[in-house]
Amino acid sequence: xxxxxxxxxxxxxxxxxxxxxxxxxxxxxxxxxxxxxxxxxxxxxxxxxxxxxxxxxxxxxxxxxxxxxxxxxxxxxxxxxxxxxxxxxxxxxxxxxxxxxxxxxxxxxxxxxxxxxxxxxxxxxxxxxxxxxxxxxxxxxxxxxxxxxxxxxxxxxxxxxxxxxxxxxx
Amino acid sequence: xxxxxxxxxxxxxxxxxxxxxxxxxxxxxxxxxxxxxxxxxxxxxxxxxxxxxxxxxxxxxxxxxxxxxxxxxxxxxxxxxxxxxxxxxxxxxxxxxxxxxxxxxxxxxxxxxxxxxxxxxxx
Amino acid sequence: xxxxxxxxxxxxxxxxxxxxxxxxxxxxxxxxxxxxxxxxxxxxxxxxxxxxxxxxxxxxxxxxxxxxxxxxxxxxxxxxxxxxxxxxxxxxxxxxxxxxxxxxxxxxxxxxxxxxxxxxxxxxxxxxxxxxxxxxxxxxxxxxxxxxxxxxxxxxxxxxxxxxxxxxxxxxxxxxxxxxxxxxxxxxxxxxxxxxxxxxxxxxxxxxxxxxxxxxxxxxxxxxxxxxxxxxxxxxxxxxxxxxxxxxxxxxxxxxxxxxxxxxxxxxxxxxxxxxxxxxxxxxxxxxxxxxxxxxxxxxxxxxxxxxxxxxxxxxxxxxxxxxxxxxxxxxxxxxxxxxxxxxxxxxxxxxxxxxxxxxxxxxxxxxxxxxxxxxxxxxxxxxxxxxxxxxxxxxxxxxxxxxxxxxxxxxxxxxxxxxxxxxxxxxxxxxxxxxxxxxxxxxxxxxxxxxxxxxxxxxxxxxxxxxxxxxxxx
Numbered sequence: 001x002x003x004x005x006x007x008x009x010x011x012x013x014x015x016x017x018x019x020x021x022x023x024x025x026x027x028x029x030x031x032x033x034x035x036x037x038x039x040x041x042x043x044x045x046x047x048x049x050x051x052x053x054x055x056x057x058x059x060x061x062x063x064x065x066x067x068x069x070x071x072x073x074x075x076x077x078x079x080x081x082x083x084x085x086x087x088x089x090x091x092x093x094x095x096x097x098x099x100x101x102x103x104x105x106x107x108x109x110x111x112x113x114x115x116x117x118x119x120x121x122x123x124x125x126x127x128x129x130x131x132x133x134x135x136x137x138x139x140x141x142x143x144x145x146x147x148x149x150x151x152x153x154x155x156x157x158x159x160x161x162x163x164x165x166x167x168x169x170x
Numbered sequence: 171x172x173x174x175x176x177x178x179x180x181x182x183x184x185x186x187x188x189x190x191x192x193x194x195x196x197x198x199x200x201x202x203x204x205x206x207x208x209x210x211x212x213x214x215x216x217x218x219x220x221x222x223x224x225x226x227x228x229x230x231x232x233x234x235x236x237x238x239x240x241x242x243x244x245x246x247x248x249x250x251x252x253x254x255x256x257x258x259x260x261x262x263x264x265x266x267x268x269x270x271x272x273x274x275x276x277x278x279x280x281x282x283x284x285x286x287x288x289x290x291x292x293x
Numbered sequence: 294x295x296x297x298x299x300x301x302x303x304x305x306x307x308x309x310x311x312x313x314x315x316x317x318x319x320x321x322x323x324x325x326x327x328x329x330x331x332x333x334x335x336x337x338x339x340x341x342x343x344x345x346x347x348x349x350x351x352x353x354x355x356x357x358x359x360x361x362x363x364x365x366x367x368x369x370x371x372x373x374x375x376x377x378x379x380x381x382x383x384x385x386x387x388x389x390x391x392x393x394x395x396x397x398x399x400x401x402x403x404x405x406x407x408x409x410x411x412x413x414x415x416x417x418x419x420x421x422x423x424x425x426x427x428x429x430x431x432x433x434x435x436x437x438x439x440x441x442x443x444x445x446x447x448x449x450x451x452x453x454x455x456x457x458x459x460x461x462x463x464x465x466x467x468x469x470x471x472x473x474x475x476x477x478x479x480x481x482x483x484x485x486x487x488x489x490x491x492x493x494x495x496x497x498x499x500x501x502x503x504x505x506x507x508x509x510x511x512x513x514x515x516x517x518x519x520x521x522x523x524x525x526x527x528x529x530x531x532x533x534x535x536x537x538x539x540x541x542x543x544x545x546x547x548x549x550x551x552x553x554x555x556x557x558x559x560x561x562x563x564x565x566x567x568x569x570x571x572x573x574x575x576x577x578x579x580x581x582x583x584x585x586x587x588x589x590x591x592x593x594x595x596x597x598x599x600x601x602x603x604x605x606x607x608x609x610x611x612x613x614x615x616x617x618x619x620x621x622x623x624x625x626x627x628x629x630x631x632x633x634x635x636x637x638x639x640x641x642x643x644x645x646x647x648x649x650x651x652x653x654x655x656x657x658x659x660x661x662x663x664x665x666x667x668x669x670x671x672x673x674x675x676x677x678x679x680x681x682x683x684x685x686x687x688x689x690x691x692x693x694x695x696x697x698x699x700x701x702x703x704x705x706x707x708x709x710x711x712x713x714x715x716x717x718x719x720x721x722x723x724x725x726x727x728x729x730x731x732x733x734x735x736x737x738x739x740x741x742x743x744x745x746x747x748x749x750x751x752x753x754x755x756x757x758x759x760x761x762x763x764x765x766x767x768x
Contacts, residue, residue: 002176003174003176006176046177046180047175047177048175049175049177051177052253056250059246060243060250063246064239064243064247067239067242067243068236068239068240071231071236071239072236074230074231074235075230075231075233075236077230105496107492108492108493108495108496109493110492111491111492112469113491114469114470115468115469115470115472116472116473116482118472122175129257131253131254132258135254135257135258136258136262138254138255139254139255139262139265139266139269139270140262141354143269143353145356145416145417145420146251146269146273147272147273147276148417148420148421148424149251150273150276151276151404151424152420152423152424152427153247153248154276154277154279154280155398155424155428156240157241157244157280157281157283157284158283158397158398158431159427159430159431160236160237160241160289161237161289162392162394162431162435163434163437164236165287165288165289268298276311276315279315279319282322283319286322
C-alpha cells in the first residue's frame with residue numbers, strides 16, 4: 001500500500017510540474033520548476049530500485065543540464081520574452097491532438113502484459129548493490145553501446161565549439 | 171514495476187528533506203510574525219552589497235558561459251561512466267581496462283580538439 | 294572473471310571509420326590546407342569499403358550484425374560520403390565555411406548510419422541514430438552567419454529530438470512487453486507468446502512508424518524537410534537527403550521485416566497511407582516551388598513514398614527493390630545537387646528556378662547533365678530512375694498491390710511537370726541574366742560519375758538488381 005501511495009504522489013507531481021514548466025511565462029521560473037521535476041524523477045528511480053540512476057539524475061540533470069538551461073535562457077532577452085505572447089494561435093489543434101493521442105495510448109496500454117523477467121531481480125540487485133550490477137552489465141554485455149556513447153559525446157564537443165565558439169568570418 | 175518496492179533505507183533522506191522544508195517555511199513564518207512592517211524606498215531596493223544598484227539586472231550574457239557549461243556537462247557525463255567501472259574493475263579485469271582506455275582516448279581527442287580551438291580560453 | 298574479447302572481424306569497417314573520423318579531427322588542428330582533409334577522407338572511406346568485404350557475422354552478443362543487407366546499405370553510405378565530399382570542396386570555400394571539422398562530422402554521421410544499418414539490438418539502433426542525427430544537425434547549421442542555415446539546424450534538431458522521443462517510447466514499450474531489446478528475440482517472443490493483435494504491441498509499432506517516418510521524411514512527418522533542406526549548405530542537403538533517408542529505410546526494413554514480422558498486416562496498413570500521402574504532398578507541393586532546393590526537398594519526400602512501396606510489399610523482392618531504389622536515388626539526387634552547386638558562384642546564389650532559363654545556350658554540357666538527372670528523377674527510360682521505379686512497382690504488383698502502383702504512376706506523371714519544367718526552362722527560354730558556373734575538378738568528377746552511373750544502371754540494370762537480391766540471402 002505504502003509504495004503505491006508514494007508512486008501515485010510522484011506520478012501526479014511529475015505531471016503537474018511538467019505542466020508548470022511549459023506554461024510559465026518567465027523562463028527562469030520554468031527552470032526552477034524543472035529543478036523540482038528532476039528531483040521527483042530521481043525519486044521515481046529510487047522506487048524502481050535504481051539508486052545509481054537516481055544519483056545520476058541529480059548530478060547530471062539537476063547539476064549540469066539545468067545550468068545549461070539557465071545559460072541558454074540568459075542568452076535571450078528575458079525582459080522582452082516576458083512581455084511578448086509566446087504561444088501560437090494553434091493551441092486548440094495541439095490540445096485536440098494531445099487528447100487524441102492520450103486516449104489512444106490509454107486504451108492500448110490497458111492490454112499491456114509484462115514480458116519475461118530478467119536475472120536482475122530486486123533481491124539480486126539489493127545483494128549486489130545497484131552500481132555493481134549496472135557496472136557488470138554495462139561493461140560486459142552492453143560494451144558496444146557504451147563505446148558509441150563516447151562518440152556521441154565527442155560530437156557534442158565538436159558541435160558546441162563549431163556552433164558557439166568560432167568567430168564569424170565574412 | 172513502480173509501486174512494488176519501497177526503498178526503506180532512504181527514510182532518513184526523506185525525513186531530512188521534510189525537516190529542511192519545515193525549517194525554511196518556519197523561519198520565514200517566524201520572521202513575518204516578529205519583524206517590523208515598515209517599508210520605504212531604500213529597503214525595497216534590490217540588495218547589492220550596500221551599493222546603489224545601477225542598470226538593468228537582466229541583460230544578455232556572453233555565449234562563452236554556454237560553451238563552458240556545455241563542456242562541463244560532457245566531461246561530467248564522462249566521469250560518471252567511470253564510476254560504475256571502478257566498482258566492478260576488480261571483477262572484470264583487463265577486459266574492462268581496454269574498453270575504458272578506448273572510451274577515454276576518444277574523449278581525450280575531443281579534449282585536445284577543444285583545447286587547441288581555444289575553447290577553454292575566455293577570449 | 295576472465296572475458297574473451299568479442300570477435301572484431303564483423304565490426305572492422307566501423308572501427309576504421311571511427312579511426313578515420315578521429316584522425317581527420319586531429320589532422321584539422323595541424324593542417325592549414327583543408328583540401329588535404331577532403332582527399333584523406335575519400336581515401337579513408339575507400340579503405341573502410343575494402344574492410345567491408347571481409348566482414349560478416351555477428352558480434353557483441355548478437356547486438357551487431359554484418360550481413361549482405363547491412364553491407365549493401367553501407368555501400369550506399371560510402372557512395373553518399375564520397376560524392377558529397379567531392380561536391381563540397383569548392384562549395385564550402387565559396388560559402389566561407391572551409392573548416393576541417395566538416396569532413397570529420399561527415400565521417401561521424403556516416404559512422405552513425407553504418408551502426409544503424411548493422412544494429413541487431415534496439416539500443417544500438419537508437420545510439421547509431423543519435424550519432425548520425427547529431428552530426429547532421431551540426432552540419433545543417435554549418436554556415437553560421439547565414440540565418441537560414443541556423444533556422445535549418447534548429448528546425449531539424451527540434452523535430453529530430455521529438456522523433457527520438459517517439460522512438461524511445463516505442464522501444465521502452467516493446468522492452469516491457471517482451472523483456473528484451475534484441476530484434477531477433479523480440480520476433481520469436483511475439484510469435485511464441487501469442488502477442489499478435491495486442492493493442493500495446495500495435496502502439497509500440499505505431500511509435501516506430503512515427504520515428505522512422507521522421508527520419509525518411511514521409512508525410513505527415515515531413516514538416517522539417519523543406520526548411521532544413523533549403524537552409525542547409527547545398528552539399529549537406531545532398532548528403533542528408535540520401536544518407537539519413539537510406540539509414541532510416543535500413544532500420545525500417547530490419548525492424549519491421551524481422552521484429553514485427555508477425556504483425557505484417559498491421560504495419561502495411563499504416564505504411565500504405567504514409568506512402569500515398571508522401572507521393573501526393575511531395576509531388577503536388579513541389580509544383581508550387583520557386584527555389585530549386587525546396588523543390589528537390591519535396592521531390593525527396595515523394596521519393597520516400599515510392600521507396601516505401603517496396604517495404605509495403607513486405608517480401609524479399611520488395612525489400613530488394615527498395616534497396617535498389619535508394620542506391621539509384623543516391624546517384625541521381627546527388628547529381629542534381631551537384632548541378633545546383635555548380636551554379637553557386639561568388640555573390641550569386643543560383644537557387645531560383647528562373648536562374649536556369651536558357652542555361653542550354655550558355656552551358657550546353659551542364660544542361661545536358663541536368664536533363665539526365667531530371668529525366669531520372671521523373672522515371673523516364675533509359676535512366677536509372679525508371680529502373681528503380683519499375684522494380685518497386687513490379688514487386689508491389691506481385692504482392693497484390695496493383696491499385697497502389699496505379700496511384701504511384703499517377704503521381705509520377707504529375708511529378709513530370711515540375712522536373713521537366715526545369716528542362717523546359719533550360720532549353721526553351723532565352724537567358725535573362727548572366728549565370729556563371731564554379732568549375733572545379735572534383736565537382737566535375739562527381740558529375741561525371743553520377744551521370745555515368747545513372748545511364749549505366751538505366752541501360753544495364755541487371756548487375757545492381759542481382760547485387761541487391763544476393764545481399765538479401767539469409768535476411
